Amino acid sequence: MTEKKNKVFIATSLDGFIADKDQGIEWLNSFPEINEVDTGYEAFISKIDALVMGRTTFETVLNFGIEWPYKKPVFVLSNRLKKVPDELSGSVQLVRGTLDEILKQIHNQGHHNLYIDGGKTIQSFLKEELIDEMVITTIPILLGSGIPLFGELSKPLKFKCIETTLFFDKVVQNRFLRFEN
Amino acid sequence: MTEKKNKVFIATSLDGFIADKDQGIEWLNSFPEINEVDTGYEAFISKIDALVMGRTTFETVLNFGIEWPYKKPVFVLSNRLKKVPDELSGSVQLVRGTLDEILKQIHNQGHHNLYIDGGKTIQSFLKEELIDEMVITTIPILLGSGIPLFGELSKPLKFKCIETTLFFDKVVQNRFLRFEN
Numbered sequence: 003m004t005e006k007k008n009k010v011f012i013a014t015s016l017d018g019f020i021a022d023k024d025q026g027i028e029w030l031n032s033f034p035e036i037n038e039v040d041t042g043y044e045a046f047i048s049k050i051d052a053l054v055m056g057r058t059t060f061e062t063v064l065n066f067g068i069e070w071p072y073k074k075p076v077f078v079l080s081n082r083l084k085k086v087p088d089e090l091s092g093s094v095q096l097v098r099g100t101l102d103e104i105l106k107q108i109h110n111q112g113h114h115n116l117y118i119d120g121g122k123t124i125q126s127f128l129k130e131e132l133i134d135e136m137v138i139t140t141i142p143i144l145l146g147s148g149i150p151l152f153g154e155l156s157k158p159l160k161f162k163c164i165e166t167t168l169f170f171d172k173v174v175q176n177r178f179l180r181f182e183n
Numbered sequence: 184m185t186e187k188k189n190k191v192f193i194a195t196s197l198d199g200f201i202a203d204k205d206q207g208i209e210w211l212n213s214f215p216e217i218n219e220v221d222t223g224y225e226a227f228i229s230k231i232d233a234l235v236m237g238r239t240t241f242e243t244v245l246n247f248g249i250e251w252p253y254k255k256p257v258f259v260l261s262n263r264l265k266k267v268p269d270e271l272s273g274s275v276q277l278v279r280g281t282l283d284e285i286l287k288q289i290h291n292q293g294h295h296n297l298y299i300d301g302g303k304t305i306q307s308f309l310k311e312e313l314i315d316e317m318v319i320t321t322i323p324i325l326l327g328s329g330i331p332l333f334g335e336l337s338k339p340l341k342f343k344c345i346e347t348t349l350f351f352d353k354v355v356q357n358r359f360l361r362f363e364n
Contacts, residue, residue, distance in 0.1 A: 016333070016342060016359065017199065017332075017333035018198065018199045018333075029339065032341060033343075128325065140344065140357070142341065142342040142343055142344050142359050142362070143339050143340065143341050143342070144309065144333060144336055144339060144340045144342070145336070145339050146333075146334070146335050146336030146337075146338075146339065147335055147336075151198075152197070152198035152199075152325060152327075153327070154327050154328055155325055155326070155327030155328075156327075157327075158210065158324050158325060158326050158327065159324065159325040160213060160323065160324050161197060161323040161324070161325070162214075162323055162352060162353040163321065163323050163349060163352070163353060163354065163355040164349075164352045164353075165349070166347040166348075166349050166355050166357075167347075168344060168345075168346070168347050171343060171344070171345045172343040172344060172345075172362070173344065174344040174347050174357050176321070176347075176355050176357075178197065178323050181323070181353070
């Protein structure tokens with residue numbers, strides 16, 4: 003059976019937020035030099051088969067007003083959306099149901115290495131113990147409030163940090179694998 | 184003028200908690216091998232002149248039922264406590280007032296490099312931009328809820344990560360310095 007992995011690649015503030023209290027992400031550019039280097043995103047994305055994100059993240063990306071940035075298939079979790087913009091119909095599929103049902107549907111299309119993105123989506127995957135790996139880039143700014151990456155869980159989940167990388171002696175990136183013992 | 188520094192050395196869960204929702208810290212031992220090595224605490228403590236902590240942390244340490252663990256002077260912030268246990272009268276001083284008043288009092292006793300400890304105390308120092316350095320050891324467990332290290336701020340605060348250390352490919356420790364530009 004093909005190994006199936008659900009992975010996260012995300013940046014947070016030092017206090018664990020993925021957006022500030024006004025949903026803003028300008029603070030991601032607090033250290034603009036970081037945008038000039040490869041922080042492993044290309045290598046990460048090259049190894050995944052498809053992306054899974056929530057409606058909020060999908061609409062945020064649409065509102066960037068840039069060209070659709072993903073070359074891999076994107077699955078958008080939404081009970082509300084009825085269709086995707088025509089020009090994305092080849093790239094984006096709407097999915098709904100339980101995470102197990104959604105994953106089965108995605109795996110059946112041959113996508114086994116998945117990039118799970120967006121705060122609520124990541125939290126719901128974590129709640130069901132469905133995240134295998136997380137690469138978290140910490141932008142060392144304390145925002146004081148905002149939208150947190152992590153949320154409530156039914157029970158504690160152990161990971162292990164297997165890699166840490168410092169960029170410009172400013173930004174730190176840690177790679178965590180799920181660790182069950 | 185002698186340089187004055189306020190430093191933090193603390194462990195948090197991956198989701199940023201310093202204690203679980205029942206105030207428990209057993210999860211700090213999720214990776215017991217970490218207790219067998221020097222994670223820099225001795226070097227850190229050797230360079231500070233005194234500790235500053237809140238009443239909650241002070242009482243937590245007292246309740247450990249162990250010998251008083253600090254060889255350096257400890258200042259306890261409390262408006263409520265009237266006196267410290269007799270056997271600690273030479274080691275612990277109660278202080279009250281604004282942080283500026285408290286710091287002046289401590290500096291006047293010749294203590295300039297301070298270890299700021301305890302969630303509420305760290306948060307109040309951060310709110311007044313009084314933290315210069317933070318060594319944060321991340322125990323890679325998601326608790327889901329608990330007592331957070333960080334809290335609300337009047338404005339975002341920038342740091343830079345200047346050092347990262349991996350222990351046993353499990354636990355990661357990052358050192359942050361206040362960064363103003």
